Amino acid sequence: MNPDRTEPLVGGAGLDGAAEGTEAPDGAGLRLDVGREAALARAAAIVRGAWRSFDRFRPGQPAIDDRVRELLNVGLPEAPTPVLDALNDVSRILDESIAQPRPRYFAFIGSSGLEIGVIADLLAASYDLNLAVDAAAATAVEAQAGRWVAAFVGYPADCAAAFTSGGTVSNISALAAAREHALPRVRAEGMAGVRAAVYCSRDAHYSIVRAVEMLGLGANSLRSLPVDSRRRMVPEALAEAIDADLRAGIVPVAVVATAGTTLTGAVDPIDTIADICSERGVWLHVDGAYGLPAASVSTHAPLFVGVSRADSICVDAHKWLYVPKPCSVCIVRRPGDLIRTFGHDPHYLPRDRAQQHAVDMTLEYSRPLRALKLWLALRTHGAAAFRAAIAGNLRQAQLFHNEVTRYEDLEAFDEPQLSVVPFRHVPAGVRDLDSHNRRLALLIQKDGRAWVASAVIDGRVYLRPSFVNFRSTDTDVLSLIDIARELGARLAHTGTLRRG
Ligand SMILES: Cc1ncc(COP(=O)(O)O)c(C=O)c1O
Numbered sequence: 001m002n003p004d005r006t007e008p009l010v011g012g013a014g015l016d017g018a019a020e021g022t023e024a025p026d027g028a029g030l031r032l033d034v035g036r037e038a039a040l041a042r043a044a045a046i047v048r049g050a051w052r053s054f055d056r057f058r059p060g061q062p063a064i065d066d067r068v069r070e071l072l073n074v075g076l077p078e079a080p081t082p083v084l085d086a087l088n089d090v091s092r093i094l095d096e097s098i099a100q101p102r103p104r105y106f107a108f109i110g111s112s113g114l115e116i117g118v119i120a121d122l123l124a125a126s127y128d129l130n131l132a133v134d135a136a137a138a139t140a141v142e143a144q145a146g147r148w149v150a151a152f153v154g155y156p157a158d159c160a161a162a163f164t165s166g167g168t169v170s171n172i173s174a175l176a177a178a179r180e181h182a183l184p185r186v187r188a189e190g191m192a193g194v195r196a197a198v199y200c201s202r203d204a205h206y207s208i209v210r211a212v213e214m215l216g217l218g219a220n221s222l223r224s225l226p227v228d229s230r231r232r233m234v235p236e237a238l239a240e241a242i243d244a245d246l247r248a249g250i251v252p253v254a255v256v257a258t259a260g261t262t263l264t265g266a267v268d269p270i271d272t273i274a275d276i277c278s279e280r281g282v283w284l285h286v287d288g289a290y291g292l293p294a295a296s297v298s299t300h301a302p303l304f305v306g307v308s309r310a311d312s313i314c315v316d317a318h319k320w321l322y323v324p325k326p327c328s329v330c331i332v333r334r335p336g337d338l339i340r341t342f343g344h345d346p347h348y349l350p351r352d353r354a355q356q357h358a359v360d361m362t363l364e365y366s367r368p369l370r371a372l373k374l375w376l377a378l379r380t381h382g383a384a385a386f387r388a389a390i391a392g393n394l395r396q397a398q399l400f401h402n403e404v405t406r407y408e409d410l411e412a413f414d415e416p417q418l419s420v421v422p423f424r425h426v427p428a429g430v431r432d433l434d435s436h437n438r439r440l441a442l443l444i445q446k447d448g449r450a451w452v453a454s455a456v457i458d459g460r461v462y463l464r465p466s467f468v469n470f471r472s473t474d475t476d477v478l479s480l481i482d483i484a485r486e487l488g489a490r491l492a493h494t495g496t497l498r499r500g
Pocket of ligand 1: 109165166167168169171205207258260261262287288289290291316328
């Protein structure tokens with residue numbers, strides 16, 4: 001064994017020995033004040049406690065207590081606090097925070113904090129690698145994990161992937177590549193008065209607006225296209241919009257098809273959109289931040305036909321691949337597209353290696369090893385376990401929808417396409433159902449047995465649960481119906497009393 005190599009640890013041996021006999025550096029005050037084993041043991045106990053508490057729903061969300069309030073009002077600490085005390089404080093703070101991995105957290109599109117992913121994050125942070133430049137094995141892990149995601153969702157293997165902090169940055173990165181493709185002089189000259197357009201459905205995620213703003217195209221360049229009765233982009237409207245822009249001398253930069261909208265889980269007709277794009281030579285980006293992992297499930301794969309034809313895609317592994325945030329992947333079909341967009345030659349980056357540095361393919365400089373949690377999760381559990389968990393969430397969404405339709409005081413929005421299932425409480429005698437459902441979402445949050453947020457669809461307020469947590473049981477999912485009906489009835493009753 002090479003003496004410079006870190007030996008694989010056996011039973012924690014060697015954790016405390018490394019500093020023995022060495023000269024104290026000036027930063028000695030940054031050493032732990034207890035043995036590493038003790039600090040790690042306390043941290044492990046906190047993690048164990050958290051995981052145990054995520055195994056089952058908890059009956060309420062604790063309020064922020066006085067001790068925590070006091071802590072959070074303290075100014076910059078000059079003096080040290082013993083690490084075990086500080087860890088205990090952190091444990092309290094975390095316990096009094098809203099944690100998405102809890103099995104009855106149904107708001108927004110949550111994440112699950114998959115345990116092996118948490119362990120991978122600890123390991124990756126310990127080595128604190130920087131994937132801006134070639135980091136040897138870790139750089140290869142990132143590329144491999146990207147190819148695994150591509151294979152999982154049915155995208156060609158000879159692609160290039162970059163891990164980012166989230167769907168927002170993945171979408172901005174992909175649209176930057178599309179802009180470079182459509183306007184090859186844009187990096188030097190800016191938009192220079194060129195009029196350009198990006199196309200998406202009106203239900204696309206706000207990150208697309210943010211992207212066109214950040215890329216200097218301007219929010220007015222975004223064509224927010226109509227949706228059909230199931231809230232999918234209308235392809236005829238897309239073709240007309242592109243053709244009208246071409247006639248007006250406006251450059252179509254990209255079409256964004258959403259594979260699972262945040263609002264209702266609608267999947268745009270990707271294959272038809274791909275036909276329209278290829279006939280006109282326009283870049284197709286598929287925003288699969290939320291929904292694309294469902295392409296791996298045979299019952300839902302037909303919804304995603306055409307994704308393999310996209311120029312770029314993005315998937316948030318921190319959504320429906322269950323690993324902790326942040327972990328998104330932006331994948332392009334031709335690696336050269338990212339290199340042309342982000343490649344550069346600063347004086348402080350050595351260029352004597354054949355390998356590509358990630359800073360020449362991505363927006364960021366300092367880049368942590370975000371891919372390790374997904375790599376380790378897929379290696380540990382295998383892709384089949386992920387498919388089964390996603391299929392389970394899809395089944396739960398249908399179960400939830402079926403149950404909603406059984407009650408007269410509930411109204412379903414639509415059959416679920418994926419795992420977002422908007423519904424609303426419609427008790428007899430309540431005239432302003434929008435205000436009722438907005439208040440009901442807040443009341444459910446205050447009650448704390450489950451967590452859900454409201455959303456506005458065509459001007460009407462719905463409760464909008466999403467089911468993307470591998471920890472949620474069918475009982476957890478269905479509990480939201482009982483809680484919404486119970487609290488909704490109470491709210492309707494007090495409202496009626498007040499009016500009367
Ligand atoms: C379809 C879609 N795209 C992009 C995003 C943005 O992802 P992030 O919050 O990771 O930046 C989301 C977030 O919910 C989303 O649902």
